[in-house]
Amino acid sequence: xxxxxxxxxxxxxxxxxxxxxxxxxxxxxxxxxxxxxxxxxxxxxxxxxxxxxxxxxxxxxxxxxxxxxxxxxxxxxxxxxxxxxxxxxxxxxxxxxxxxxxxxxxxxxxxxxxxxxxxxxxxxxxxxxxxxxxxxxxx
Amino acid sequence: xxxxxxxxxxxxxxxxxxxxxxxxxxxxxxxxxxxxxxxxxxxxxxxxxxxxxxxxxxxxxxxxxxxxxxxxxxxxxxxxxxxxxxxxxxxxxxxxxxxxxxxxxxxxxxxxxxxxxxxxxxxxxxxxxxxxxxxxxxx
DNA sequence: TCAATCCCGACGAATTCACTCGGGATTGAG
DNA sequence: CTCAATCCCGAGTGAATTCGTCGGGATTGA
Numbered sequence: 001x002x003x004x005x006x007x008x009x010x011x012x013x014x015x016x017x018x019x020x021x022x023x024x025x026x027x028x029x030x031x032x033x034x035x036x037x038x039x040x041x042x043x044x045x046x047x048x049x050x051x052x053x054x055x056x057x058x059x060x061x062x063x064x065x066x067x068x069x070x071x072x073x074x075x076x077x078x079x080x081x082x083x084x085x086x087x088x089x090x091x092x093x094x095x096x097x098x099x100x101x102x103x104x105x106x107x108x109x110x111x112x113x114x115x116x117x118x119x120x121x122x123x124x125x126x127x128x129x130x131x132x133x134x135x136x137x138x139x
Numbered sequence: 140x141x142x143x144x145x146x147x148x149x150x151x152x153x154x155x156x157x158x159x160x161x162x163x164x165x166x167x168x169x170x171x172x173x174x175x176x177x178x179x180x181x182x183x184x185x186x187x188x189x190x191x192x193x194x195x196x197x198x199x200x201x202x203x204x205x206x207x208x209x210x211x212x213x214x215x216x217x218x219x220x221x222x223x224x225x226x227x228x229x230x231x232x233x234x235x236x237x238x239x240x241x242x243x244x245x246x247x248x249x250x251x252x253x254x255x256x257x258x259x260x261x262x263x264x265x266x267x268x269x270x271x272x273x274x275x276x277x278x
Numbered sequence: 279t280c281a282a283t284c285c286c287g288a289c290g291a292a293t294t295c296a297c298t299c300g301g302g303a304t305t306g307a308g
Numbered sequence: 309c310t311c312a313a314t315c316c317c318g319a320g321t322g323a324a325t326t327c328g329t330c331g332g333g334a335t336t337g338a
Contacts, residue, residue: 014283028328030285047336048282063239096259100202104250111246112239120235153314167297169316186305187313 012051039069059118077101145260151190178208203251216240
């Protein structure tokens with residue numbers, strides 16, 4: 001997750017922390033992170049004070065990698081999956097629409113490849129601290 | 140559907156015909172075509188010998204129009220819908236991932252806009268008649 | 279030893295997708 | 309005029325996917 005990118009270089013982050021910051025159930029995050037670990041994108045440290053860390057720098061991890069790890073091969077339709085071993089649909093011979101999906105798929109992967117985790121880690125300077133519409137202003 | 144593109148200029152095609160050629164249930168096609176009609180992409184003729192026709196030339200209908208008619212506004216995630224009146228997700232303020240989805244969406248619409256129905260009507264000369272692997276070869 | 283943390287498999291509810299069903303409204307042909 | 313072909317329409321169903329839960333086991337620093 002993006003949260004991990006923000007946290008990069010500060011040691012492992014526990015799921016409990018991330019769950020609190022992202023407001024998502026911890027049990028759910030566990031499932032997601034399993035895929036990230038198997039894809040080699042994050043490393044885990046077990047035991048007390050353990051947690052997860054990015055396996056390498058945020059700007060060397062493309063969103064395509066992340067998405068593939070979380071949701072499988074990019075495939076707008078099953079007949080246009082990235083996975084070379086995908087099953088062709090029965091109509092494959094006459095189905096010209098496949099061309100369309102392949103183009104869409106390439107457009108998507110292009111967009112995903114062009115962004116890295118670092119692009120989504122908000123530069124602190126330009127990001128407002130979310131003022132909660134005037135609740136606790138110091139003025 | 141593409142089938143209608145092939146049929147362009149030959150008078151209305153009945154759903155029964157299309158269903159036979161595409162090997163899809165007629166009742167299902169009815170549902171799809173309703174959206175195409177409401178979007179002004181096809182016109183219908185009722186009564187005996189009626190059917191559907193493209194409302195204008197295949198090369199003036201982009202696949203983006205077709206897809207929007209059939210599946211609603213392009214939206215890889217609900218927080219990045221084309222529809223300006225979409226609901227922002229609760230995290231909208233701090234969620235930088237939105238940027239990613241908007242880019243993906245634009246890549247997709249770009250690809251869809253660049254193709255017309257005419258691109259998917261197979262040029263007869265280059266399309267094999269599907270030989271059914273050597274069943275009736277004349278050699 | 280103990281508590282924090284990761285690890286893992288199974289389960290469940292909500293939503294979406296592809297498709298069916300049954301019947302009504304229109305209209306050309308005989 | 310009548311009839312059959314065809315479009316029109318809303319409701320319903322079954323499977324798959326997505327998002328999330330639950331309970332318990334394995335590791336490890338303090």
